[in-house]
Amino acid sequence: DAKTTQPPSMDCAEGRAANLPCNHSTISGNEYVYWYRQIHSQGPQYIIHGLKNNETNEMASLIITEDRKSSTLILPHATLRDTAVYYCIVSDPFGNEKLTFGTGTRLTIIP
Amino acid sequence: GAVVSQHPSWVICKSGTSVKIECRSLDFQATTMFWYRQFPKQSLMLMATSNEGSKATYEQGVEKDKFLINHASLTLSTLTVTSAHPEDSSFYICSAKRTANQPQHFGDGTRLSIL
Numbered sequence: 001d002a003k004t005t006q007p008p009s010m011d012c013a014e015g016r017a018a019n020l021p022c023n024h025s026t027i028s029g030n031e032y033v034y035w036y037r038q039i040h041s042q043g044p045q046y047i048i049h050g051l052k053n054n055e056t057n058e059m060a061s062l063i064i065t066e067d068r069k070s071s072t073l074i075l076p077h078a079t080l081r082d083t084a085v086y087y088c089i090v091s092d093p094f095g096n097e098k099l100t101f102g103t104g105t106r107l108t109i110i111p
Numbered sequence: 112g113a114v115v116s117q118h119p120s121w122v123i124c125k126s127g128t129s130v131k132i133e134c135r136s137l138d139f140q141a142t143t144m145f146w147y148r149q150f151p152k153q154s155l156m157l158m159a160t161s162n163e164g165s166k167a168t169y170e171q172g173v174e175k176d177k178f179l180i181n182h183a184s185l186t187l188s189t190l191t192v193t194s195a196h197p198e199d200s201s202f203y204i205c206s207a208k209r210t211a212n213q214p215q216h217f218g219d220g221t222r223l224s225i226l
Contacts, residue, residue, distance in 0.1 A: 034214060036217075038155075041202075041220075041222075042219050042220065043115075043117075043204045043206075043217035043218050043219045043220045044155065044204070044206075044217045045217070046113075046214045046215070046216055046217070049214055087154075093208075093211050093212050093213075093214075094211050094212070097143065097160075097208070097211065098145075098157055098160070099145075099155075099157070099206075099215060100157070101147075101154040101155040101156075102154060103154055104154065
C-alpha cells in the first residue's frame, strides 16, 4: 500500500505556479520524499527528492514541513507540457529502496 | 545524465512465444535495476529488483519462472516473458539507480501485446 495521500486531480492555469500537496504522516526517520511524474504512455520522470530540508532544482521546488508529515511540490511557472500524473513516494534509499506508486495527482494545465 | 533506455518500445507477438526486453543505463553504471508493470489506468507495480551478478528478488505474486531477469552487467538488465499469454499484455518499465543515495531513473517502457 502506498504510504502517501494525494488529491486525485488538480487544474492549474498556464504560467501560474502549480502547488501539489502530499500527506505522508507515517513517514519514518530514514525515508526520503520523492516526486516523479508520468506523461501518458511514457516512463516516470524523476523530479526531485528530499529528506527534511527544502530542495530546489531546475524543474521544481520541494517544501517539506518541519514534522515531515507532509510536503508540497511547486512547479513555479506551469506550462502545457507539465500536464501529467504526479506521484509522491516515500522510500528509504539505504534500506528497502523500493518505490511504491500510489494513484498520484493528475495535474492538468489549462491554457 | 542518468539516461535509461529500453528496447523494444513496443512488441506484438503470438500467444506462447517468449519476449525479451532490454534495459540499459546509457551514461552511468547501475548498481540496482528494477522492473515494473503497469496495466491500463492503473499505477506502476514493482515486479522485481535485480543487482548486478546476483539473482533477482521478486515481489509476491510474480512468477520468477515466467519472468526471467538477467542483470549480467552494470549497464544492462533483461526481462524475458516466457510463454507469453494475452493476460501478460501490459506496459513494462525498467528503472536504474547509480548508488543507494541516488534516485531511480526510468526507461520509456515497452508496450507488450500478446495476441
